[in-house]
Amino acid sequence: MTASRRRSKTKNEVRGMSTQSVPQDRADSDRSRKEVVLSGNMAVAHALRQVDPHVFPGYPITPSTKIMEMVASFIANGEMQCELVAVESEHSALSVAVGAAAAGARVASATSSQGLAFMWEMLYIAAGSQLPMVLAVGNRALSAPINGFSDHGEAMGARDSGWLQFHSESVQETYDNIVQAFRIGEDRRVRLPVMVCLDGFVLTHTSENIFLENDEAIRNFVRPYRTEYTLLNPDRPVSYGLGDPPEFYMEHKMRQQAGMERALQVIEEVGAEFGRCFGRHYGLLDPYRMEDAEVAIVILGSEAGRVKNVVDELRASGKKAGVLRIRFVRPFPDEQIVKHLLPLRAVAVMDRSYAPGAVGAPVFQEIRSSLYEYRGGAPHVINRIYGLGGRELRAADVRTIFSELDSLRAGNESVPAIRLVGLRGEPLPNWRDQQAFKMPVGQS
Amino acid sequence: MPNPELLLASKHSEPMASGHSLCAGCAAGVIVRQVIMSVEDPVVVANATGCLEVCTGVYPVTSWNVSWIHNAFANVAATLSGVESAYRALRKRGEIPAREIKFVAFGGDGGTYDIGLQSLSGVMERGHDLVYVCYDNGAYMNTGVQRSSATPLGANTSTSPAGNLTSGKAELRKDMTAIAEAHGIPYVAQSSPGYYMDLMHKARRAFQTKGPAFLNVLSPCPLGWASEPTDSLVLARLAVDTCMWPLFEIAKGQFSLTYLPLEKKPVVEWLKLQGRFRHLFQSDHQNLIDQIQSGVDQNWQKILERAGSAVPSFAGPADSDRWGY
Structure with a gap:
């Protein structure tokens, strides 16, 4: 910020x-x-x-x-x-x-x-x-x-x-x-x-x-x-x-x-x-460099600032990246969100909450659901769950997510749909195919 | 000298209209009317979830001719303290007319002794200017007669059943009136609708008290007590005459016994009219009846010692006009 x-x-x-x-x-x-x-x-x-x-x-x-x-x-x-x-x-x-x-x-x-x-x-x-x-x-x-x-x-x-x-x-x-x-x-x-x-x-x-x-x-x-x-x-x-x-x-x-x-x-x-x-204008959404974006992160809350900084970096190197910050979860501005996301190729929804047993976290679920009726032309949507319990979101994590979006655009199907960001130990390769996860004891 | 409570009640508009769906013989409606009709000022009523709430307001109709709010089960005291705080805040800023309004909460024993105890305790400690009335029917009647911490020893309820191995509730009831008193609030009283003048007089004093007032009122329940609807007020009186439910008040720390039975009846007279104690008479449960009697005796002895020489001179039928005996 x-x-x-x-x-x-x-x-x-x-x-x-x-x-x-x-x-x-x-x-x-x-x-x-x-x-x-x-x-x-x-x-x-x-x-x-x-x-x-x-x-x-x-x-x-x-x-x-x-x-x-x-x-x-x-x-x-x-x-x-x-x-x-x-x-x-x-x-x-x-x-x-x-x-x-x-x-x-x-x-x-x-x-x-x-x-x-x-x-x-x-x-x-x-x-x-x-x-x-x-x-x-x-x-x-x-x-x-x-x-x-x-x-x-x-x-x-x-x-x-x-x-x-x-x-x-x-x-x-x-x-x-x-x-x-x-x-x-x-x-x-x-x-x-x-x-x-x-x-x-x-x-x-x-x-x-x-x-x-x-x-x-x-x-x-x-x-x-x-x-x-x-x-x-x-x-x-x-x-x-x-x-x-x-x-x-x-x-x-x-x-x-x-x-x-x-x-x-x-x-x-x-x-x-x-x-x-x-002098400070507000709407339902806070789109940042979304006009001609091809990939974007959807996020809410304070970490949007960090993502915006990474977007500035990516823009400087010619990548058409953007951020769509949601100011309201209720009422959920689905129509407005869809208008911003439909022209894109790939979107990562970043959730700072966890829904055990569900198919991804809440904001992701609603956005993917909102895009369903446009499934012919809708972008790929993935879920990146970050910052649980105060875990720091690093700029490097955000860069990784953008590179995953690039990879997704290029047709790489091995990009996991749902992933926890910054998780230590063995990563979960796929949300629905969880391998045994061992907590790294004694590491900090 | 005309009785001020009766005079007022005779002129009072009806706070709770007929047509509600409380059971025949339910004392809760009687208590509500006696309490509200003892005060001249308009009242705002708050209701905990329970029989009284369920039976007096189902959209699109309401029995209440006074402003009424039901919020949830555990929080009638806190809810009413919010209304009372709003009243002070709005009056302070001159945003409502400077008109006296009284606030009264009604909760059953479940909503008072159990789930609502913390909320009530907070309100008493914070000193809101309101009256809290517990209509104590001694179990969760609205959900089908489950035991509460107000259920008396030996009572058969759906969650403390009398079976081959059990004899109804195995524990003593909680002394909620003493808990309220321990908060040091300016007015605490125990009353019974059987002695209506006692209840109306105490309600009037409670409303006149600046700060929190707590009334614990015994509320016979034909459904849960398995008693005849026509016996409700008989039971409300017998509870007092057996000294199972003594009538007293503690005003600014001053304890007064407000009724001294001329003849203290054995508790069996109260028990035998109630189906929830039937098992005590059917099998060899004399020891449990003795235990109940000795609990009543001990408590009554403490009450008498506390009253000391201040036992009321108006005891018994001699002063029946004044006290409605």
């Missing part, structure tokens, strides 16, 4: 999208913004301070604890009016969130890994009750073995819970995503909870120069929250969480689906408005 890489980022003219992280032209009204050094956690906390939700239920868990600590400190110093509810578990954190949202409050929280897993039951209830709220997730591997480092496993596990799911590349984007998440989730066409993912440690704990926008400008952007059906209007009582018999359950699920589908448009609208206000 170097400045040079950012400057070389190209706009997607066709889609009218751009994710310029550093605005070139700053409007006069934006002079009060500050350029500050913040970690991802601190950026999230500052975004929450500026939005100042009514209720923040929270429970500490590494690596997202700092968010709750800073919210507590902002409240203690009178910089936020928010009610901090320091609960006794993540299950209760999301239970409080559901109660508060049903009462008409704007709600935010933060968690990671096991914490998200402990919220599982409530994730579905928040979404099924169509209660908007914003949850920052500092992505971290799920136990066992207990690990604590960056990994998308918990977020991928929650992908079907009915939440919108952002994945951020940088600290700046995380901050921007939190602000946009309120607008998107609260939009009457959507009314769904939103998860804003930031890679554990890589984003939560790493400091970056970012633009911290003016408090007032952020408040104006998110607007005051008003909702129609609240528990706190005794003149108009409502019942939340009724039993739903078979005659109605499917139709209510379809209302969630409708919210998800409309969210695709709302995300682009809010991203465009955010761009007009703050």
Whole structure:
């Protein structure tokens, strides 16, 4: 995520999208913004301070604890009016969130890994009750073995819970995503909870120069929250969480689906408005040097920066390589992704999660499925699973993947469809034909 | 002097409409109405998953004339604490009218003693201004009468069956009221719908209390207790008269026994009306009945010692108008 890489980022003219992280032209009204050094956690906390939700239920868990600590400190110093509810578990954190949202409050929280897993039951209830709220997730591997480092496993596990799911590349984007998440989730066409993912440690704990926008400008952007059906209007009582018999359950699920589908448009609208206000434009995808690409890597999260750097190298040596970064896993922008991938010859989908027993990891599965109806002209699609439990992704690993794509283009059928990147010991030659794998004891 | 609780209840709008599907003789609906009708202010009700929830709201209809939320099984306390936090937050910013609203949670013993204990404990420790009512029917009735930690010793349930080798539940029940008291919250009470004025008076005090209040209310269940629906309130009274379920309150740490039976009845009178204890009378289980009686006696002795000279003077039928005996 170097400045040079950012400057070389190209706009997607066709889609009218751009994710310029550093605005070139700053409007006069934006002079009060500050350029500050913040970690991802601190950026999230500052975004929450500026939005100042009514209720923040929270429970500490590494690596997202700092968010709750800073919210507590902002409240203690009178910089936020928010009610901090320091609960006794993540299950209760999301239970409080559901109660508060049903009462008409704007709600935010933060968690990671096991914490998200402990919220599982409530994730579905928040979404099924169509209660908007914003949850920052500092992505971290799920136990066992207990690990604590960056990994998308918990977020991928929650992908079907009915939440919108952002994945951020940088600290700046995380901050921007939190602000946009309120607008998107609260939009009457959507009314769904939103998860804003930031890679554990890589984003939560790493400091970056970012633009911290003016408090007032952020408040104006998110607007005051008003909702129609609240528990706190005794003149108009409502019942939340009724039993739903078979005659109605499917139709209510379809209302969630409708919210998800409309969210695709709302995300682009809010991203465009955010761009007009703050100079940083966002869409569903972040295509990088994709215009004339022949091979590409699809990725989400912070490691996209490393892949972009390798693409710059490859471009310099005449290779037509690109990166398609996905900003949203839910709703899954399949049509938009397909448009970018169809002209290519070979694509590697890089997943930072693992699905034992499945045919590859989740993002790969959805992309290959999305391309199926174009099977006559679709590119080869392979899955490269990387970075589990915080395992480092090296530039050399990315170069290897691009050379595998070249080899695939050239008709080499020995390129494995699914492979773990950076695995020590004997590599698995084929996902479905696993040879005995011996853990290299004593190696480091 | 007219009774304030009865006066209020007579003028109160109906919080929970008829037409719900609770069993005939289920005490949960009685408890809900007695509790809510003891307070003037509008209430928001939260319900744990369970009989009461299943039977009072199935889309597209609801029995609730007051705002109501059901979230999940384990978290009714946390959920209501979220509603209450939102209320404070929105009032603080002037985004809702400055109007007094009360908050009450209803959970069964499964949702209170077992799966919801942690959530309730957190709420009591955090000091939210709400009332938690446990309607304790002593098992998981909604799923078909499985034992809970509130099930009494010797009770036959579907997961503590009385068989050739077993005599129903082998363990003593958990003292949830004492657990609530140990949190140091400002109001804790134990009550029974059989003594409706006792329950309504305590509910009123609970709502008037600033901070968390916990009411543990015995809730006879014809299905799980295998008793006659017409016996429910008889059982609710017998539990008190046998001292199996003493009525008391602890207000700001001050313990008061609110009912002293004129004559302490043997616990067998309570047991014999319930099919879940039938096996105790059919085979040679006198030792278990003795064990139940001695457990009741020991607990009652502790209660009396605790009450000391403050045993109520209004005990028994002499003051029946005031206390609904």
